[in-house]
Amino acid sequence: MSPLSxxxxxxxxxxxxxxxxxxxxxxxxxxxxxxxFIDSLPSVITEQGNWCLRKDLSTAITTGRAxxxxxxxxxxxxxxxxxxxxxxxxxxxxxGIYAANQFNATVRNCTVRGFENGIYLHGGGxxxxxxxxxxxxxxxxxxxxxxxxxxxxxxxxxxxxxxxxASNGFYGHADLIDNTIAGIFTAAPDGNAIGMYLSGxxxxxxxxxxxxxxxxxPTGIIVAGAGVTLRGNNLSTVALVPxxxxxxxxxxxxxxxxNTVAGFNxxxxxxxxxxxxxxx
Amino acid sequence: MRxxxxxxxxxxxxxxxxxxxxxxxxxxxxxxxxxLPATIDTQGTWCLDHDVxxxxxxxxxxxxxxxxxxxxxxxxxxxxxxxxxxxxxxxxLAVDQHNxxxxxxxxxxxxRGIALGGGGxxxxxxxxxQNLSIGIAMFGDGHHVQDNRVFDxxxxxxxxxSYGITGSADMxxxxxxxxxxxxxDATVYGIVTFESGSExxxxxxxxxxxxxAGQAYGLFAGADYVTLRGNTLSLVVxxxxxxxxxxxxxxxCTDNVAIRFDVAYSFCTHGFSNVSL
Numbered sequence: 001m002s003p004l005s006x007x008x009x010x011x012x013x014x015x016x017x018x019x020x021x022x023x024x025x026x027x028x029x030x031x032x033x034x035x036x037f038i039d040s041l042p043s044v045i046t047e048q049g050n051w052c053l054r055k056d057l058s059t060a061i062t063t064g065r066a067x068x069x070x071x072x073x074x075x076x077x078x079x080x081x082x083x084x085x086x087x088x089x090x091x092x093x094x095x096g097i098y099a100a101n102q103f104n105a106t107v108r109n110c111t112v113r114g115f116e117n118g119i120y121l122h123g124g125g126x127x128x129x130x131x132x133x134x135x136x137x138x139x140x141x142x143x144x145x146x147x148x149x150x151x152x153x154x155x156x157x158x159x160x161x162x163x164x165x166a167s168n169g170f171y172g173h174a175d176l177i178d179n180t181i182a183g184i185f186t187a188a189p190d191g192n193a194i195g196m197y198l199s200g201x202x203x204x205x206x207x208x209x210x211x212x213x214x215x216x217x218p219t220g221i222i223v224a225g226a227g228v229t230l231r232g233n234n235l236s237t238v239a240l241v242p243x244x245x246x247x248x249x250x251x252x253x254x255x256x257x258x259n260t261v262a263g264f265n266x267x268x269x270x271x272x273x274x275x276x277x278x279x280x
Numbered sequence: 281m282r283x284x285x286x287x288x289x290x291x292x293x294x295x296x297x298x299x300x301x302x303x304x305x306x307x308x309x310x311x312x313x314x315x316l317p318a319t320i321d322t323q324g325t326w327c328l329d330h331d332v333x334x335x336x337x338x339x340x341x342x343x344x345x346x347x348x349x350x351x352x353x354x355x356x357x358x359x360x361x362x363x364x365x366x367x368x369x370x371x372x373l374a375v376d377q378h379n380x381x382x383x384x385x386x387x388x389x390x391x392r393g394i395a396l397g398g399g400g401x402x403x404x405x406x407x408x409x410q411n412l413s414i415g416i417a418m419f420g421d422g423h424h425v426q427d428n429r430v431f432d433x434x435x436x437x438x439x440x441x442s443y444g445i446t447g448s449a450d451m452x453x454x455x456x457x458x459x460x461x462x463x464x465d466a467t468v469y470g471i472v473t474f475e476s477g478s479e480x481x482x483x484x485x486x487x488x489x490x491x492x493a494g495q496a497y498g499l500f501a502g503a504d505y506v507t508l509r510g511n512t513l514s515l516v517v518x519x520x521x522x523x524x525x526x527x528x529x530x531x532x533c534t535d536n537v538a539i540r541f542d543v544a545y546s547f548c549t550h551g552f553s554n555v556s557l
């Protein structure tokens with residue numbers, strides 16, 4: 001994030017321009033639109049704007065935050081690079097990407113692995129999209145506040161915190177659209193593997209894929225709020241015999257439409273309004 | 281010349297890394313918009329690389345005066361809050377142009393956030409908040425409005441109605457959260473389409489707050505042959521109004537959810553798998 005780093009980034013782009021005729025990456029890149037770069041961990045962002053990664057980053061911190069967003073209106077674009085915390089081990093309580101009481105953060109194109117919570121955002125108006133969130137110990141994504149949206153993320157192999165009795169792909173308050181959650185487990189026996197736990201009211205969970213829940217009593221989706229709509233989600237377990245609950249509504253104006261649930265003992269619970277749901 | 285070795289080294293590094301990424305358009309910009317108000321009269325891709333604001337109370341903060349223009353804000357803000365609640369200014373404006381694209385913009389504090397007339401426009405991936413009357417307004421045909429987030433629209437004094445998104449377009453995957461009005465008996469609308477044969481799909485509309493005898497409309501179809509599919513319309517308390525209402529012929533409603541409207545579906549002439557609570 002230093003001025004020198006910025007100048008080197010500019011020079012790199014100029015150099016890249018010399019190779020405009022060569023085969024290009026699959027997508028464009030965002031370096032030129034960056035306010036600055038994050039080149040080491042842990043890092044704190046205190047200025048609004050677009051902050052970017054241009055290489056993989058790792059840390060062995062066991063507490064605190066690898067990237068702490070400490071301002072409103074911050075976009076963090078990892079450009080596909082990694083924010084890694086695996087070196088801290090299964091006892092880590094560090095957060096990967098973190099904001100508290102901030103608004104309008106966007107986190108995109110990040111690979112986040114090895115933290116207690118991969119992404120933890122508190123405040124409101126946050127957008128988490130197109131990330132790969134892998135091997136985090138307790139929760140893949142955790143969010144609080146109004147106006148949050150979580151879409152097109154892949155949340156893989158979440159669990160394993162030392163002594164942990166519950167693991168969640170997602171936990172908190174957001175619209176959840178078109179995400180994949182594959183692999184939820186706990187280190188402790190008889191733990192709870194939960195794909196999504198939604199605590200807010202009047203939200204939507206649609207088009208998500210949840211599978212690979214390893215637990216005696218797994219739950220695909222738990223809805224704790226009122227007025228929630230679950231539409232077009234596909235849920236399955238890996239258990240040899242049906243266990244747990246696929247969709248557990250709150251009963252308070254929970255609408256379930258065109259979902260598919262397989263491998264759970266109870267496919268649908270407390271959906272007050274239903275249409276077109278399937279279960280074997 | 282003294283920079284040449286460094287450039288060559290960086291070039292080699294670039295080739296080795298083959299950087300991944302996502303869409304941004306700074307590197308391919310025709311130019312950048314550095315201050316407001318601004319008028320675009322040359323075709324191409326025009327970008328922001330920092331937040332820009334203005335206190336104008338009329339006209340457009342960014343006026344697009346030619347066809348085939350892309351505005352890519354790269355996540356930066358076009359701000360108009362300083363003009364206050366009586367502002368009549370428009371954040372991004374095109375009166376009668378064609379093939380305009382607006383993407384990745386934060387637009388806040390205008391009477392209308394984005395207002396585009398003409399045809400073939402695309403409005404995608406923007407965040408609009410605290411606009412006073414309308415978040416996004418589209419006029420003409422062949423428009424597409426997708427994956428925008430429209431928050432907290434309303435507050436223009438004496439306005440009889442407020443709209444999250446309105447006009448002639450396909451409306452796909454948008455979030456409209458918070459539409460309110462301050463005038464007596466004002467009506468509020470989440471999403472309105474006036475294009476015959478258009479599709480309104482996968483949108484989320486919530487927190488509509490009419491005044492007095494006013495109504496709350498989640499989705500309003502004012503044309504024939506509109507399809508409304510997989511939309512979620514939810515209110516916090518039972519409210520006078522309609523989840524989906526059509527004034528056109530042969531309206532198709534499927535897989536929608538309407539929560540706490542006193543009438544969930546009105547004039548859906550062909551309905552299937554809709555839920556009301």
